[in-house]
Amino acid sequence: MNCLEERILKDGIVKEGNVLKVDSFLNHQMDIDLFNKMSKEWKKRFEGKNITKILTIEASGIGIACVAAQYFGVPVVFAKKAKSINLEGEMYTAEVESFTHKNKNQVIVSKKFLNENDHVLLIDDFLANGCALLGLIQIVQAAGATVEGIGIAVEKGFQSGGRIIRNLGYQLESLAIVEEMDWQTGEIIFREQ
Numbered sequence: 240m241n242c243l244e245e246r247i248l249k250d251g252i253v254k255e256g257n258v259l260k261v262d263s264f265l266n267h268q269m270d271i272d273l274f275n276k277m278s279k280e281w282k283k284r285f286e287g288k289n290i291t292k293i294l295t296i297e298a299s300g301i302g303i304a305c306v307a308a309q310y311f312g313v314p315v316v317f318a319k320k321a322k323s324i325n326l327e328g329e330m331y332t333a334e335v336e337s338f339t340h341k342n343k344n345q346v347i348v349s350k351k352f353l354n355e356n357d358h359v360l361l362i363d364d365f366l367a368n369g370c371a372l373l374g375l376i377q378i379v380q381a382a383g384a385t386v387e388g389i390g391i392a393v394e395k396g397f398q399s400g401g402r403i404i405r406n407l408g409y410q411l412e413s414l415a416i417v418e419e420m421d422w423q424t425g426e427i428i429f430r431e432q
């Protein structure tokens with residue numbers, strides 16, 4: 240069991256509706272020592288890849304991406320959630336449905352910060368149905384850049400995102416894959432990796 244899995248068992252809370260709450264260490268209060276360990280693991284798993292940029296999505300991915308960026312020695316760009324629907328021209332845009340908030344957001348990245356020479360590592364805190372990642376992939380493709388890999392902290396393996404992303408052929412490295420969780424008993428079972 241790795242340190243993220245151990246921490247999830249210790250401090251994660253299973254909520255009704257397939258939501259795992261990890262806000263005491265991952266996406267509200269942030270344990271930077273843990274982020275460093277996670278980042279070292281991604282660095283190892285993506286060894287030999289030519290990565291020029293990390294792309295994440297606001298808000299919860301940003302902290303993790305910034306720590307990871309120190310190991311890859313590259314800038315971080317985060318896709319911003321935008322209200323306006325009229326954002327063509329200077330921006331790459333994608334529509335992303337939020338798993339936790341159940342609403343749709345346009346996410347945008349300025350054309351200044353992503354281009355066809357970029358080799359991108361996508362980083363996010365959670366993978367559920369894959370909407371957030373598919374939006375980021377769409378943005379990378381619109382820029383003519385290359386997705387070199389995807390680093391996720393917690394994948395919920397009982398939802399469809401992991402299968403969709405792996406079937407598309409991407410190297411997806413999730414540090415903890417939750418196979419089952421039960422909000423009534425609080426039990427969490429991880430996939431062996």
Ligand code: 5GP
Nearest residue numbers: 257258259338365366367368369370371400
């Ligand atoms: P997806 O787009 O893959 O359905 O969901 C991924 C996004 O939803 C992540 O960026 C994350 O912020 C949020 N999310 C999905 N599932 C969970 C969960 O169980 N707990 C928390 N805290 N966030 C989640």
